[in-house]
Amino acid sequence: MTYSKRIEKAYEPAKECYAETGVDTDAAVEKLSKIAISLHCWQGDDVGGFESGEGLAGGGMMATGSYRGKARCGDELRMDLEQALGLIPGKHRLNLHAIYAETGKERIERNKLEAKYFSGWIDWAKAMGMGLDFNGTFFSHPKAASGFTLGSQDEGIRRFWVEHGIACRKIGEHMGRQLQSPCVTNVWVPDGYKDIPADRKGPRERLRKSLDEIFAEKVDRRYLMDSVESKLFGIGSESYVVGSHEFYMGYAIANKILLCLDTGHFHPTEVVSDKISSVLTFLDEILLHVSRGVRWDSDHVAILSDELRAIAEEIVRGDYLQRVHIGLDFFDASINRVAAWVIGTRCMLKALLSALLEPTDRLREIEAAGDLTSRLAVLEELKTLPFGSVWDYYCLKADVPVGPAWLQAVKDYEAKVLSQRT
Ligand code: RNT
Ligand code: ZN
Numbered sequence: 401m402t403y404s405k406r407i408e409k410a411y412e413p414a415k416e417c418y419a420e421t422g423v424d425t426d427a428a429v430e431k432l433s434k435i436a437i438s439l440h441c442w443q444g445d446d447v448g449g450f451e452s453g454e455g456l457a458g459g460g461m462m463a464t465g466s467y468r469g470k471a472r473c474g475d476e477l478r479m480d481l482e483q484a485l486g487l488i489p490g491k492h493r494l495n496l497h498a499i500y501a502e503t504g505k506e507r508i509e510r511n512k513l514e515a516k517y518f519s520g521w522i523d524w525a526k527a528m529g530m531g532l533d534f535n536g537t538f539f540s541h542p543k544a545a546s547g548f549t550l551g552s553q554d555e556g557i558r559r560f561w562v563e564h565g566i567a568c569r570k571i572g573e574h575m576g577r578q579l580q581s582p583c584v585t586n587v588w589v590p591d592g593y594k595d596i597p598a599d600r601k602g603p604r605e606r607l608r609k610s611l612d613e614i615f616a617e618k619v620d621r622r623y624l625m626d627s628v629e630s631k632l633f634g635i636g637s638e639s640y641v642v643g644s645h646e647f648y649m650g651y652a653i654a655n656k657i658l659l660c661l662d663t664g665h666f667h668p669t670e671v672v673s674d675k676i677s678s679v680l681t682f683l684d685e686i687l688l689h690v691s692r693g694v695r696w697d698s699d700h701v702a703i704l705s706d707e708l709r710a711i712a713e714e715i716v717r718g719d720y721l722q723r724v725h726i727g728l729d730f731f732d733a734s735i736n737r738v739a740a741w742v743i744g745t746r747c748m749l750k751a752l753l754s755a756l757l758e759p760t761d762r763l764r765e766i767e768a769a770g771d772l773t774s775r776l777a778v779l780e781e782l783k784t785l786p787f788g789s790v791w792d793y794y795c796l797k798a799d800v801p802v803g804p805a806w807l808q809a810v811k812d813y814e815a816k817v818l819s820q821r822t
Contacts, residue, residue, distance in 0.1 A: 403802070404796055407789075407792045407793055407796045407802055408793065408796070410786075410789040410792065410793075411425075411789050411790065411792075411793040413786070413789075414785075414786035414787075414789035414790050414793075415790075417785055417786055418757055418785060418790070421759045421762070421782070421785070422759045422761070422762055423757050423758070423759050425757065425790050425793075428753060428756035428757050428790070429753070429790065429793070429794045429797070431721075431756050432490070432749065432752055432753050432756055432794060433489070433490055433491075433794075433798065435490065435721060435726070435749075435752055436490070436491060436492050436493050436531065436726075437490075437492050437493070437726050437727070437728065437745055437748055437749065438492070438493040438494065438495040438531075438533045438584070438725065438726065438727035438728065439481065439484070439485070439492055439493065439494055439495060439728055439741060439745060440495045440727060440728050440729050440730075440731075441477060441481070441494060441495060441496050441497065441500055442497055442500075442731055443728075443730060443731050443732070443737055443740050443741050443744075444470070444471045444477045444480050444481065444737050444738075444741070445470045445471045445472070445477060445737075446463035446465075446470060446731055446733040446737075447459075447461060447463055447497075447499075447540070447731055448470070448499075449497060449498075449499025449500055449537065449540065450473060450474065450499065450500055450501065450502060450503075451499055451501075451507070451540075452507070459539030459540050459544070459590050460539070460590045460592070460634030460635045460636045460637050461539070461590075461634065461635070461699070461731075462635060462697075463699075463731045463732070463733040464732075464733060464734060465732060465733035465734025465735070466733060466734075467733055467734055467735055467736060467737065468814075468818060468819055468821070469736070469737070469814060469817070469818025469819060469821045470733070470737060470821070471737075471821075472821065473502075474500070474502045474520050474521070476821070477500070478520075478521075478524050479817070480737065480738050480818075481494065481741070482528075483738050483809075483810070483813050483817075484738045484741035484742050484745070485528070486800065486809075487742045487746075487800055487801060487806040487809055487810070488741075488742060488745045488746060488749070488800060489746075489749065489794055489795050489797075489798030489799075489800045490749065490798060491529065491530070492530065492745070493530055493531040493532065493533055493581075493727075494521070494525060494530055494531075494532055494533070495532075495533040495534070495535065495584075495727050495728075496518070496521055496532060496533070496534050496535070497534075497535045497536075497537050498510060498513055498534075498535065498536050498537040498564070498567075498568055498571075499537040499540065500518075500521070501513055501517035501518060502517055502518070502519075502520045502521075503517050510536075510537065510541065510560075510564040510567070511560050511561075511563035511564045511567060512567070513564070513567045513568070513571060514567070514570070514571065515570065515571045515574035515575070518571060518574075518575065522574075522575060522578050522579070525575075525579055526578070526579065530579075531579050531581035531582075531583070532575040532576075532579055532581075532583055533572075533583055533584040533585070533586070533725075533727060534568060534571060534572040534575060534583050534584075534585045534586070535568070535585070535586045535587075535588065536564055536565050536568040536585075536586075536587055537564075538550065538561055538564065538565075538587070538588065538589040538590065539589075539590045543557050543560050543561070544561075544590065547590065547591065547592065547593065547594075547636065547637065548591045548603065548642075549561040549589045549590065549591055550562065550565070550587075550589050550591065550606070550607050550610035550611065550614075551589070551591040551603035551604065551606045551607040551610070551642040551643075552591075552603075552606065553602065553603075553606065558606060558610055561589070561610065562610050562613045562614055565587060565610070565611075565613075565614035566613075566614055566617075568585060568587075569585055569614065569615075569617070569619060569624060569626070571585075572584075572585030572623075572624045573619050573620075573623045573624040576622070576623030576624050577623045582621060582622060582623055582624060582625045583623065583624055583625070584625045584627055584658065584687055584725050584727070585624055585625065585626055585627065586627040586628070586629055586658075586660050586687060587611070587614070587626075587627070587628050587629065588628075588629040588631070588643070588660070588662075589607070589642070589643055590634060590636075590637065591603060591607065591637070591641070591642040591643060592633070592634065592636075592637025592639075592640050592641040592642055593637060593639050593640040594636050594637065594638055594639060595638075595639050596639050596640070597639065597640045600640060603642040604642055604647055607642050607643060607647070608647075608651065611628070611651060611655075615655060615657065625657070625658055625685065625725075626657040626658060627652075627657060627658035627659065627660045627686075627687045627725075628643070628648045628651055628652055628657065628658070628659060628660060629643070629648065629659075629660035629661075629662055629665070629687075629689065630643050630644055630645040630647065630648040630649070630659075630660075630661075630662075630665060631643065631644075631662065631665040631698075632644070632645070632665055632666055632667055634698075635696070645665075645666070648660075649679065652683055653682050653683060656683075656684070658683070658685050658686055658687050658725070659679055659683055659686050659687070660686070660687040660688070660689055661675055661676070661679070661686060661687070661688055661689070662688075662689035662691060662698065662729055663688070663689065663690055663691050663692070663693065663702075663707070663708075663711070664689075664691035664692065664693040664697075664698025664699055664700075664729075664730075665689075665693075665698055666693075668693060668695075671707055671710065672688070672707075672711055673707060673710035673711045673713070673714050674714075676711070676714045676715065676718065676720065676724065677714060677718050680718065680720060680723060680724075684723060685723045685724070685725065686723065686724055686725070687724075687725045687727060688711070688724060688725065688726050688727060689727055689728070689729035690702050690708070690711070690726065690727065690728050690729065690730075690744070690748055691728070691729045691730045692705065692708075692730065699729065699730045699731050699732075700730055700732065701730050701732050701735075701740045701743055701744045702728060702730060702743075702744040702747050702748060703743070703744075703747050704747045704750050704751060708747060708748065708751045709751045709754055709755070711751065712748075712751035712752045712754065712755040713754075713755040713758065715752070715755065716752070716755035716756055716758070716760070717755070717758075717760050726748065728741075728744050728745065728748065730744055736810055736814055736818070738810050738813060738814075738818075739807065739810045742806055742810065746806075750787075750791055753787070753790065753791055753794065754787055757782075757785070757787065757790060758782060759778075759782075762778070763775060763778060763779070766778065
């Protein structure tokens with residue numbers, strides 16, 4: 401039997417099996433094909449960017465590992481992304497950071513960045529039929545070395561980063577206009593203290609003022625959507641982070657902008673899956689940074705964990721697909737970087753498909769009837785339905801490799817392209 405025949409054949413009983421629970425697999429697959437995940441460009445080069453020098457210094461972030469073949473310029477990064485995108489079913493987006501500006505030989509300061517330095521990315525995105533999202537880069541810079549940026553007590557430093565934020569919104573708006581799709585432009589700053597602060601209030605008041613200055617100009621939401629990202633702690637900001645969850649949740653609600661929930665930015669016993677329906681009671685839309693926290697690290701490659709599945713279930717059950725922008729945010733330099741994108745994105749999509757295959761109405765009825773025994777029993781039985789056959793079928797229809805077959809393509813690319821980079 402040919403490969404595609406085998407997959408189509410396995411899909412039929414799977415479809416019947418789900419139909420028995422009241423779920424239409426064709427409809428689920430169709431819905432999944434409409435969901436765009438925003439792939440983060442920074443997995444391709446360990447958050448290095450194209451400015452000379454600095455690296456990750458001053459950001460409280462760390463990519464560990466030295467796997468061969470990291471992208472060194474826009475052309476290489478785009479090539480690697482194309483490779484990854486060819487192995488992921490569906491149409492997706494790209495999430496850029498300001499340090500990926502292509503300024504030629506010139507060094508352009510972050511507060512002087514303009515849309516023209518991103519024309520290589522915009523042209524590429526147009527050709528690929530992709531939307532773009534954007535982020536200011538408030539780290540890996542001498543002016544972030546004190547550990548403070550938008551919350552700095554040094555007015556020169558604070559002003560510099562405000563100007564960067566303003567520049568980034570202009571760039572985001574331009575991207576949104578050019579690509580006719582709103583560019584979610586996110587702000588994350590590393591500001592905080594390693595040890596116990598005497599003044600928790602001052603930096604927060606300054607951060608609020610800085611954000612007000614950055615967001616002062618109203619921009620059409622058809623082109624630009626602003627978002628702010630919190631964190632509980634980072635390396636070097638263990639005791640105090642200015643932009644905490646409460647801070648940004650308040651800010652986002654008060655200013656009607658997006659809140660970004662990074663799945664690696666909370667206490668390890670807290671889960672983002674439980675926060676989605678809470679924050680969406682008060683906010684129109686949110687951004688997700690899908691990652692995987694492991695002990696001290698917040699940025700491991702996303703896998704099909706219980707929590708990732710729970711996040712997808714919450715998005716689908718709450719009918720939030722239009723209100724939750726799903727972006728990825730991890731960086732692993734110890735494995736093939738193209739594979740990291742493929743694994744993380746395919747897992748996000750698998751989690752969504754699994755959620756779309758849930759008989760939610762039936763579960764709700766059982767719950768409303770107070771039959772909590774059946775709720776648990778049914779949820780557990782659902783886990784072993786032939787999900788894999790539906791996923792394989794979706795990959796086949798989307799014309800990407802089925803199962804682990806994608807890995808060979810990555811290995812070939814590594815042998816041919818990545819291993820040549822020194
Ligand atoms: C850092 C934040 C932030 C970054 C990216 C590179 O803790 O998660 O989103 O990872 O902007
Ligand atoms: Zn993040």
